[in-house]
Amino acid sequence: MKREYVLQHKDRPVAELTYDFDFNAATSFKALDEKRLPLSLPPHGARGINDWIENRSIPTTRKGFRELMAKAGAASAREYLLFNLGLSLTDCYWLRPKDEPLTWGGVNLFANREWSDSLVRARGGRSTPDASLSGDQEKYWIVCGGEICLMKFGDGADGQQCVNEAFASLVHSRQGFANFVQYGLTAVRREGEPISRTACTCPLFTSENRELISAYEVYASRKKPNDTSVHEHFISACAALGMDQKEIRSQLEYQTLTDFALTNTDRHLNNFGVLRDPDTLEYIGPAPIFDTGNSMSYNLPALDDRAILKIKTPALGATEAACLKRVKDASRVDAAKLPTPEDTREFYIENGVSEERAAAITVNYKKKLKLFKDFIRTGSIQGAAGGINHRL
Ligand SMILES: Nc1ncnc2c1ncn2[C@@H]1O[C@H](COP(=O)(O)OP(=O)(O)OP(=O)(O)O)[C@@H](O)[C@H]1O
Numbered sequence: 001m002k003r004e005y006v007l008q009h010k011d012r013p014v015a016e017l018t019y020d021f022d023f024n025a026a027t028s029f030k031a032l033d034e035k036r037l038p039l040s041l042p043p044h045g046a047r048g049i050n051d052w053i054e055n056r057s058i059p060t061t062r063k064g065f066r067e068l069m070a071k072a073g074a075a076s077a078r079e080y081l082l083f084n085l086g087l088s089l090t091d092c093y094w095l096r097p098k099d100e101p102l103t104w105g106g107v108n109l110f111a112n113r114e115w116s117d118s119l120v121r122a123r124g125g126r127s128t129p130d131a132s133l134s135g136d137q138e139k140y141w142i143v144c145g146g147e148i149c150l151m152k153f154g155d156g157a158d159g160q161q162c163v164n165e166a167f168a169s170l171v172h173s174r175q176g177f178a179n180f181v182q183y184g185l186t187a188v189r190r191e192g193e194p195i196s197r198t199a200c201t202c203p204l205f206t207s208e209n210r211e212l213i214s215a216y217e218v219y220a221s222r223k224k225p226n227d228t229s230v231h232e233h234f235i236s237a238c239a240a241l242g243m244d245q246k247e248i249r250s251q252l253e254y255q256t257l258t259d260f261a262l263t264n265t266d267r268h269l270n271n272f273g274v275l276r277d278p279d280t281l282e283y284i285g286p287a288p289i290f291d292t293g294n295s296m297s298y299n300l301p302a303l304d305d306r307a308i309l310k311i312k313t314p315a316l317g318a319t320e321a322a323c324l325k326r327v328k329d330a331s332r333v334d335a336a337k338l339p340t341p342e343d344t345r346e347f348y349i350e351n352g353v354s355e356e357r358a359a360a361i362t363v364n365y366k367k368k369l370k371l372f373k374d375f376i377r378t379g380s381i382q383g384a385a386g387g388i389n390h391r392l
């Protein structure tokens with residue numbers, strides 16, 4: 001079965017496409033309004049729109065993916081997304097079946113909150129924002145005290161990734177840094193589960209007037225010269241879109257520095273971005289820092305001095321040391337205000353992490369803190385990794 005869709009930005013038609021449900025892919029695509037296309041989308045050819053739809057869909061690696069698709073009655077994550085009109089709570093794009101006279105006012109998830117009545121909304125239909133919720137961790141949009149919030153669960157029994165989010169929030173507030181999403185911890189016991197699990201929640205930072213454009217989209221908006229780092233390319237792409245280069249650099253460097261201290265191994269290009277006004281298309285500035293869950297050695301044992309320097313990172317450099325190399329002003333983070341190893345151990349134990357895990361977290365954090373302070377003092381990391389001096 002084939003169906004015609006219009007890619008909409010609120011009530012503005014942006015492109016037309018044909019979706020073939022038998023092949024589970026768009027087979028034709030035509031831009032109608034090039035300036036409103038998602039930045040990564042070429043104006044012609046179906047390949048770009050298929051990548052865009054795939055990136056907007058739940059990843060197949062999501063915990064409980066098969067059960068979710070079965071409950072939703074969807075054959076695939078893409079189909080689930082299309083059942084839900086491609087709507088999202090992070091931006092104002094959606095996919096309107098061409099023969100249906102739907103309006104943004106009638107369908108958007110910010111204002112129409114029928115989806116908010118239960119935690120697990122696996123049914124098909126046109127009202128769940130979870131069909132476009134990316135990322136591997138189990139998570140749901142909820143409405144709490146009248147506010148839309150994201151609720152995330154961790155992978156392991158102790159919910160360490162959630163505690164990490166709360167710890168990162170503590171770090172940012174102690175630094176006096178304002179542009180981050182505040183995560184809180186909660187215990188959730190769901191029907192059929194014998195015990196409660198740790199979850200974290202944070203308020204929605206997007207709205208009908210502020211949409212998130214991921215760093216990936218910004219990155220893809222212009223060609224990266226071979227001799228330019230991802231870090232510098234992102235900054236110059238932001239500047240080309242009209243943002244204040246100094247402000248972008250300042251936040252990116254702060255983020256890289258705190259990610260190093262927190263050993264965040266997941267700062268990929270969909271884990272930071274910028275905010276845009278969807279009506280005027282004006283770029284506002286860096287989005288608040290979010291998603292620091294995969295940090296604080298959540299999947300690592302206590303490491304020795306050599307191994308601690310080899311931790312891999314996904315986008316802004318191959319290793320943590322390579323990411324730090326891009327930072328021009330290390331004074332953006334005040335090392336004296338970072339939690340001490342002992343405070344850190346207590347924080348994790350108080351929030352339900354086992355003593356054994358808390359010990360491994362603290363051993364690694366203590367080593368990172370020392371390296372971090374060395375870096376701020378000398379501009380280099382003196383490492384024992386294979387005798388390599390990580391001069392930056
Ligand atoms: N508070 C928020 N307000 C608006 N959008 C958000 C918020 N938190 C997360 N998002 C969006 O939801 C996506 C998934 O959330 P998040 O990155 O926290 O999940 P994750 O499972 O940890 O992801 P990953 O695959 O990076 O591990 C984000 O990439 C972002 O687009």
Ligand SMILES: [Mg+2]
Pocket residue numbers: 135270271291
């Ligand atoms: Mg993420």
